[in-house]
Structures are given as structure tokens and as C-alpha cells.
Amino acid sequence: MSEARLHVTDAQGRRVVVLDRPLFMIGRRTSADLQIVSTDVSREHAEIAQEDGRYLLRDRGSRYGTFVNGEQVTERVLQPGDRIRLGRTDAIELLFVTESAKTTGFLDSGTSDAGDLRQMAAILNGLRALGSGRVLDEILALVMDSALEVTKADRGFMMLANTEGDLEFKIARGRGRTMLPGTTFTTSEKIPREVFQTGQSRIVNDLMDADIKDKHDGTIAIGIRHVLCVPLRVTPPSSAPVAARSERVIGVLYLDGKERSTMLSKATQSSLEAFATQAALAIESARLYAESAEKARIDHDLKIAAEIQRNMLPDPVFEVGAIDLAAESIPCRTVGGDFYDYLEIGERGLGFALGDVAGKGPPAALLAAAVQSNFVALAPVSSDPAETMARVNKALLRRAIDARFATMFYGAVTADGRLSYCNAGQEPPLVIGRNGVAWLETGGPVLGLLSIATYEFATVALEPGDLVVVCSDGVTEARNRAGDEFGRDRLVEAVRGRQGRKPEAVLEHLIAEVKLFSEGAAQADDVTALVLRYRGRG
Amino acid sequence: MQIGQRMVGDVAIVEITGDITLSKGGDVIIKDKVQSLLQQGNRKLLLDLGNVSYVDSAGLGQLVQVYATTSHLGGSLKLLRVTKRLKDLLVLTKLLTVFDSYDDEAEAVASFKK
Numbered sequence: 236m237s238e239a240r241l242h243v244t245d246a247q248g249r250r251v252v253v254l255d256r257p258l259f260m261i262g263r264r265t266s267a268d269l270q271i272v273s274t275d276v277s278r279e280h281a282e283i284a285q286e287d288g289r290y291l292l293r294d295r296g297s298r299y300g301t302f303v304n305g306e307q308v309t310e311r312v313l314q315p316g317d318r319i320r321l322g323r324t325d326a327i328e329l330l331f332v333t334e335s336a337k338t339t340g341f342l343d344s345g346t347s348d349a350g351d352l353r354q355m356a357a358i359l360n361g362l363r364a365l366g367s368g369r370v371l372d373e374i375l376a377l378v379m380d381s382a383l384e385v386t387k388a389d390r391g392f393m394m395l396a397n398t399e400g401d402l403e404f405k406i407a408r409g410r411g412r413t414m415l416p417g418t419t420f421t422t423s424e425k426i427p428r429e430v431f432q433t434g435q436s437r438i439v440n441d442l443m444d445a446d447i448k449d450k451h452d453g454t455i456a457i458g459i460r461h462v463l464c465v466p467l468r469v470t471p472p473s474s475a476p477v478a479a480r481s482e483r484v485i486g487v488l489y490l491d492g493k494e495r496s497t498m499l500s501k502a503t504q505s506s507l508e509a510f511a512t513q514a515a516l517a518i519e520s521a522r523l524y525a526e527s528a529e530k531a532r533i534d535h536d537l538k539i540a541a542e543i544q545r546n547m548l549p550d551p552v553f554e555v556g557a558i559d560l561a562a563e564s565i566p567c568r569t570v571g572g573d574f575y576d577y578l579e580i581g582e583r584g585l586g587f588a589l590g591d592v593a594g595k596g597p598p599a600a601l602l603a604a605a606v607q608s609n610f611v612a613l614a615p616v617s618s619d620p621a622e623t624m625a626r627v628n629k630a631l632l633r634r635a636i637d638a639r640f641a642t643m644f645y646g647a648v649t650a651d652g653r654l655s656y657c658n659a660g661q662e663p664p665l666v667i668g669r670n671g672v673a674w675l676e677t678g679g680p681v682l683g684l685l686s687i688a689t690y691e692f693a694t695v696a697l698e699p700g701d702l703v704v705v706c707s708d709g710v711t712e713a714r715n716r717a718g719d720e721f722g723r724d725r726l727v728e729a730v731r732g733r734q735g736r737k738p739e740a741v742l743e744h745l746i747a748e749v750k751l752f753s754e755g756a757a758q759a760d761d762v763t764a765l766v767l768r769y770r771g772r773g
Numbered sequence: 774m775q776i777g778q779r780m781v782g783d784v785a786i787v788e789i790t791g792d793i794t795l796s797k798g799g800d801v802i803i804k805d806k807v808q809s810l811l812q813q814g815n816r817k818l819l820l821d822l823g824n825v826s827y828v829d830s831a832g833l834g835q836l837v838q839v840y841a842t843t844s845h846l847g848g849s850l851k852l853l854r855v856t857k858r859l860k861d862l863l864v865l866t867k868l869l870t871v872f873d874s875y876d877d878e879a880e881a882v883a884s885f886k887k
Binding site for chain 1: 795822826830831834837841844865866867868870871
């Protein structure tokens, strides 16, 4: 068995048509199996009949004649390599070729081509398994080329639905492994839309068919007459939950051509459908890959941000003269809105602060960084904690970040144990020592909201061994599974009786208590605490 | 969160029901409401918070923000029926002294005339 083809050269260019019917009509008529538009070609110019495995060329009484190898004929058995000329000039030439059974194998040509497509689908499946989304466009182009090769269609398109459900061109390929230029193409609008909506393949033999002709004038005008359109269907793996196992159509594969060729055979259609399913999965996994790549990028950025944030915080343990302290900040997300800082401010001793910005995550982290930098810049040039706070408030207001604010506690301890402080809306710190518990509440409103805000400071005298415990509301408002808050009483209990111990040990115990209390419940807020000990002189 | 409004004389009473939180967009709704009232020329605003169950930090920030915006335009914004929970939050953040707050509507409306 052999397959015969005509290599056609005419005003439209070069193309190949398959002699796939017993009687193959060549002429100017639109219903011809090979339509050639030329004044030299008659409406029904010639026909090629298959008889006993031979191909018989007959002139249909054409006006300007049919020629084989330069010789005018009325009837001729075609031999491979025969050159057929229609009309008076060489402008139209049909080269008759056959492929012997030897080259196509023992299967008939349709199944063989379909086999190629299945192989392609298998390769695509393999590539999909590799999850290499970056090369997706190249793969799809390659696959499109194979589909064109197999079907002998002139053009191939992949159209994908956008978020509004409208089909958009994704890939447009032409014969000879070419990328069709442009972003929109003249194709049938109705056929892809129908296939997309119904999920059913469509084969349209002839757009000239009366009932749909008027809807396809644009396509017919450029000579396209045959269309094969199959859905790109995503079938979730059987491992997916039952509820998620419904099929979805994400777009269509659309092939068209001027000639009938093999694209209209049933075998081609079913292979193309199988291929389209693989293509759909490849597209879908590429999409998931792209999403996860984007997520990975954000995660990476956040990790860097978290590192920067950690680096902005001073060492967690510090000691100077009669004072030592320890601090820790545990963000509930990658980055947090809490901060602590401390710095030596000459004769006024050691300044220390802990702040909390409303909100969580990156926006809060940025504002926290701004508050912290303002504090560090303004504390040394202010005469007392209240002035520092008023200046930080004004600095934040100048950069007015809509309705965002920070709370902050700032204290300064001198070598002789005098603690001056100002509390701007922060959860009150406690001083615990021989004289019992005191809460440090004097100060003013939260920072960054009110230009009229005023701040006061107070001074308390620390006894040797006294502990100052400052924490964010993530500590006092930590909840257990029952929804109870850690609260101030538990905070006092967690540090009571630990005066005189090293601050890092007290801090470690406090954090452990908070974690134990909220075990099993998600951390809802950033947890930050600072413990300072006054050891006394000498 | 739901927001309603009625006029008593020249005082615009904004009635808020539900949570004022970032996640429910309550903070932005309040901001838009107050801004539109100010644009219409209202300068006496009373926020009725009697049916507000929860205010988060973003909501609190917004309450202060609309207060500041109103003051800046020469108007005044007061609070009506502040819940215990919000009051604790206002005490903690030392914002209670910023706001004039009332439990009785008639008394609140009358206070604007002073």
C-alpha cells in the first residue's frame, strides 16, 4: 500500500496535498479537493482517480489543457516524479510523489501518522514529569510542528482561556517550523469558542458549507477551508481528592488548512485529542511551576528581609557597668513589627527601648525599622525620654503613613540606678524587686498619629537586683487553646522570685512559659521581650 | 461591619455595627465615611460604637486618624457608647484623653453646642 501526494506550486506558494480519496478533483471551484485560483485553470480542470492501486490523471475538458512532463494529456497513469502542469505556463506545477510501503512501515499511513502523534504525546508527558516549565513554549512549538507535519494542516494555533474566559492565542505555527508573525490571526471565531464551551472536538470539512459560510467570510477570504479543533482538557490525576477530580477545558488546539489532507481523518482526530490532553497538562503544570517560582522568589525576598531585620537588632545580651540585659524577638511571620534596641548615652547611662508597630508582616517591619532608626538617632540628642518620644512622634508624622502607628517604651538607667522612662502606649513594663512590683505607665499616646500629642516622663530608683521586664503585647496577649490570654498576672508569676538571676536566664524562662501556655495554638502576634537587671554599684 | 448615618440637628451620627479590623476592611470603611461627611460640609461628627464588638490596632489607628483629620478641618469628632473593651485599649494606648466620649446620645449632641 502506498500514499500518494502532490507537491503543489502555485500563486499561493508551495504546499503538499494527499491524494486521500478515490476521485480527487482539481479545479478553480471552491468545492474542488485541490482548489487552484488562476485564470488558466478551469472550474473543473482535472481529476486523479485511484484504480487498482494506480493513479489515473484525467483532463476534464479544461480550456487550457493538462500537461504531464511537458506533454499535453487527456488521460495518463501517473508515475512517481511526474510533473503536472495546468494551463499555458509553468506557474502552476504539481509534482506527483508516492511513499512506498517500505518507508511508511506495514501500517497504513493514517495509523502511522497517528503513531507519530502518540509518540509526541509520550515525549510531552515525559517533559511534563520533569516539570521544566521554562521551556514550555519551545516544547509546545515543537509539538505544534509535529501536529502540522502529521495532519498536513497549514496552520496550527493553541488558544488558551484568560481569566475572563476569552480565548487568546498562545502559539501560532505554520508549515515548515515557522512562527506565524503577529498576535492575532484570522481564524474561525465560532468553532474554537464552541469547542471550548462544549469540550467536543469539531471537524469542519468545508467552511463553504452553506449553513456556516456567512460566519466565516474572513477565514474563507484567506483560503482556509478545513478546520480541526480539539479541546485542551485537564484531567486531574486519580490521586487528587474526588471533589477536585472534575475535568476542565483550558483552551483549544486549532488546525486549519486550504487542503483537505489527512487532518480530517478519524485516526488523526483521536490521536490529536490524546495529544491535546498531554499538552493541556503540560500547560497546567507550567502554570503551577510559574506560580511556585513566584512564591519561591517572594519567600526568598522575605528571608533576606528577615535577615536584615535580625541584623538591625543589637546583640541579644549586653553588659555595661552595673547593668546587664537580654532581649529576644520572635516574629509570628517571617518578618515582624516588633523591635528592641539599646545604646549608651553618656552620663545618662544606658538607654533601652522596645517597640511594636500595629499590624504584621512586611508593612509593619518597614515601619518598625523607621521607628527604630528614629529612636537611635534622636535618643542621644534629647535631654530626657519624653523629649525623645515627642521627637520620634513628630518624625513619624512627617512621613505620615496612613493610620499606622507604633507603641514604644523608652527607658534610660544611670550607673546609680535611676531609671527615667516614657511609655508611648506600650504594654506597661514591670519593675520587680525587693519592693514588690511596679508598672511603668507614665508617658503619652501611641506614636505617629497625633501632632498634638504630649509626652511625660517619670523616674524610679532601682535597687540592686531589681529586674525591669519590657514586652510586646504578643506576650501578654498570647492565647492558649481555650482562648485565655497570658495576661499580666502570669507575666509577674513568670519572673517573680528570679531577681538577681542573669537576665538571659529570666528571659529564657519567660519565653518558655509563654510557649508552654500557648502550646497548640498558633502564634498570633510577634513576641518580643527585654529583661534588664540593675546589679548595683561595686 | 455595617455603617449607617443619621442627622440630629447639625450633628452627623455614624452608627457602626460589627468589628473594626484590618481584615474586614472596617478601618477603610470608616475613613471613607468620615471623609465623605467632611466633604459634604459636616463638622460635627459623633461615632456610635455601642455595637462594635472588637477593634484591632488598624481600627484604632483609623479612629485616631479620622479624629485628626476632622480636627484639622476645624471640626470635632466624638465617641458615643465606647465599649469596655475599646475603653481598655484606649487607656492602654493613652488615647482615651484624646477623645471626648459619652454614654448618652442627647448629652453627646448637646456637647457640640458648647
